[in-house]
Amino acid sequence: MTSPNPHAIDADTLSGMKPLRKVVFSLGSNLGDRLANLQGAVDAIRDTPDVIVVDISSVYETAPVGAPDGSPDFLNLVIVGETTLEPRTLLERAQAIEDAFGRERDERNAPRTLDVDLVMVGTTETQQGDLSLPHPRAHERGFVLLPWAEVDPAAELPGRGPIGPLIEVVETTGVAKRDDLVIEGD
Secondary structure, three states: OOOOOOOOOOHHHHOOOOOOEEEEEEEEEOOOOHHHHHHHHHHHHHOOOOEEEEEEOOOEEEOOOOOOOOOOOEEEEEEEEEEOOOHHHHHHHHHHHHHHOOOOOOOOOOOOOOEEEEEEEOOOOEEEOOEEEOOOOHHHOHHHHHHHHHHOOOOEEOOOEEHHHHHHOOOOOOEEEOOOOOOOOO
């Protein structure tokens, strides 16, 4: 039987569909060719099925937080995207990208070739072992909040609120935008 409304949506065909949710990644590198590491990670996220990159911040240079003395400065950026993927899948993808760039996880806050943090996925709030959403320290990190605000000034961090007021209370003096460093393809 044909529907009298040719524009009617067949609910049975929608049952397998998943909604698009905002996803935010924070990337950092302070070992090796830092800009090339970031470029490779951005490319890998762009190549991830079911992830649509909406915007990429400028590159920022940042003094390391909680790192051993003498650690090199980081280059950081934020990617805002949309996805239908589950948070666990996104975390596994982020870790696989880090591994592909030689990330070693021997010591907390040690210098690293690449750090790919999953900051948020939609409004998900969860603590499941190694998966914490939103990222438990994102609201304290100028190197996450400033680049994020650049590309998504109205953003909100689940459980913490709009990022604008968060920036006002976090240390940002060591976070410098690097207009001379560009990620290709954005």
